[in-house]
Amino acid sequence: MSSKIRVRFAPSPTGYLHVGGARTALFNWLYARRHGGTFVLRIEDTDAARNTEQAMQAIFDGMRWLGLDWDEGPEVGGDCGPYYQSQRGAIYERHAQKLIDTGKAYTDDAGALRFRLPRLPLTFDDLVCGHMEIDRSKSQSRDGSPEADMTIRRADGGWIFHFVNVVDDIEMAITHVVRGEDHLSNTPKHIELFAALGAPPPAYAHIPLILNKDGSKMSKRDQGAAVGSYIDGGYAPEAVVNYIALLGWSPKDDSEKLSIEELTARFDFAGVNRKGAHFDLEKCNWLNAQYLMHMPMERYVALARPWIAKAGITADDAALTPVLALVKEKAKFLTELPEWIGFFFTEDYPFLPDAEEKLRKPGALDRLAQLADAYREIAAWDAAALEAKLKELATTHAVKAAEFVHPARTAVSGKTVGPSLYHMLEVLGRERVLSRMARAQSTFAP
């Protein structure tokens, strides 16, 4: 039996969790879950000056929101800890000493520790990019001189990314390094480091970068770049996971909507593209609406809860569920919910200008009164009966149904747009419908 797969996501807490990072984490997670491996979270906080507590929290929050749980790492522990590089100094010291003892590293004039690059031709097989052959002797610095020996420890004692990254991958027994393509060109150096440290290199899978829709590099400021913007924007996490999975990976058939279980079952590196993916928020939004529209009611209520509470609406599940069911396929984002359902939970709902206009139209109040009279007497208070009665009334008075529909809708909701009228009336109940109609009549009477 082959040794157990161990992958890791190694973010640096210097900003917000970026969608690119989230996707790297997702691909690692998917690969681990698919093959029964271990997913490690390691915080690469060697640059004390740039790390922030806030960024660290954003990483944890973002990953948890996306459902990417880690088997080893901060807050969960594990056998290879600590999982913060800032706490692993002794380990790095030990490996650096090994390099110094074997003449593979030396201290330069400025006091920094440098790794003597072998600069030999080298090959490796990337799970995504294929067979790579690199002539290291050809590598040059920007000024045309041969590539300088890599610094592994600063003069001030701070450790450098490439070195600690490799040391930790050895110490944590990482078998597959899945990371952004920006590291493809760094991989030869990393392999040289593995060799110098006497460890076999892991398998590599370099996944394409995520660019803006216009092809420019996606920066933190760009819309949709920060995972936090989805949390705050009222997205369903499963939709965001689905969307970013499709950025650079394809199930090879025309499936678009894939649950995290399906993603786990179908993910492999053969399906990962080599071309940089352009980020399209519109499609992400569409997918989000699809998820919102089709998810089970219980899940919908759970996701909606925080937004409802934030708007000051207090209602138990029994009261909330039928109301949310009315707008589930209408709202594109959870953030819109309070606006859609607010009038269900207060008698003091506002009348929007266009709604008011409809109620002030000549005859509108008369229709409202006629409808209220008919509804007061109706036997069964359900959508079908309500609709039949309204249409019957329209026929009796020889007018279009719209003559009754608009006054009714605006009177009970204060808006011109909303859920299906009859279902909305059914949920509101006879008592509230009649009192709202009466109130509208007195409010808008000339």
Next chain:
RNA sequence: GACCCUAUCGUCCAGUGGCCUAGGACAUCGCCCUUUCACGGCGAGAACACGGGUUCGAAUCCCGUUAGGGUCGCCA
């Protein structure tokens, strides 16, 4: 500058030599459904970067050009 990766509709993908007069999805534009707004249905426009090869045959293979991206840090 050196080295590396990439190149199909505006965007995400399918396509691994003949099934391609290139398929799906988002977006756009029509029409239908609906007397709200959405959803949904039907349809339209929209692409193989360019130039050479290889082959009976190329979106698919090779070379070059161009373009985009990446790496070459005492950032990660």
